[in-house]
Amino acid sequence: MTFNMNSVIKAGGIGAAIALLLALLGAIPLLNCLLMPLLCLAWFALPVTTGMLYGYFTPGKETLGESALGGALSGGFAGFVYAVINGVVGAATGGVAAAFQQLEGIEGMPMEATSFGLGSLLVAVCISVFAGLLFGAIGGVLWPMFQGNRGR
Numbered sequence: 001m002t003f004n005m006n007s008v009i010k011a012g013g014i015g016a017a018i019a020l021l022l023a024l025l026g027a028i029p030l031l032n033c034l035l036m037p038l039l040c041l042a043w044f045a046l047p048v049t050t051g052m053l054y055g056y057f058t059p060g061k062e063t064l065g066e067s068a069l070g071g072a073l074s075g076g077f078a079g080f081v082y083a084v085i086n087g088v089v090g091a092a093t094g095g096v097a098a099a100f101q102q103l104e105g106i107e108g109m110p111m112e113a114t115s116f117g118l119g120s121l122l123v124a125v126c127i128s129v130f131a132g133l134l135f136g137a138i139g140g141v142l143w144p145m146f147q148g149n150r151g152r
Contacts, residue, residue, distance in 0.1 A: 003070035007057035008077075011070075015050030015078025022046070023085040046082060047075030047132040051139020055147070067144055068137040075136015076129050083128030087121045 019042075025031050026039050051071025055062075058070065 003062075003066050003073070004054075004058045007054050007059075008070050008073045010057045011050050011053035011074040012077035014053055015046055015074060016081040018046060018049075019078055019082035020085055023082060023089050026086065027089045042082065043079075043128065043131055044135045046078050047135035048139035048142070050074045050078040050132075051136035051141075052143045052146075054136075054140055055143025062144070064141055064144060067140040069140070071140015071143070072133045072137035075139060076133040078136070079128040079130075079132020080125060082132075083125040084121075087124055091121075 022035075022039060022042050025035055032039070051074055054070045054074040055067055058067070062070070
């Protein structure tokens with residue numbers, strides 16, 4: 001089973017650029033409130049779109065398995081970039097500290113129990129990469145189906 005690595009790089013690069021933009025827009029307090037529905041959908045819509053972009057950039061015919069593999073790699077890369085940038089930007093802008101200050105006022109919730117660390121960032125990255133692989137493969141499979149329906 002083979003896949004087109006150039007298409008993976010193109011689609012993953014576009015997905016990473018969109019992930020960077022979403023993570024940076026999410027760090028701005030007013031825009032974060034306005035864009036929250038988009039940011040909540042980004043964890044699965046971005047990899048699906050990236051997987052579909054893989055199919056768009058791939059020349060010629062591929063099997064469904066090859067398209068799913070290429071879409072999964074593209075979506076996994078986009079999910080990885082989104083999680084890392086979102087975690088780093090969130091920690092750098094003090095979003096985590098502000099959330100802890102709000103949680104500090106809740107009775108029975110000590111600040112030490114909700115501490116942010118490298119472990120929680122690694123868990124978020126693992127979940128994002130797994131979701132990116134899964135939804136990217138779905139996007140990679142959806143593209144040939146759209147192409148087949150459009151040709152009829």
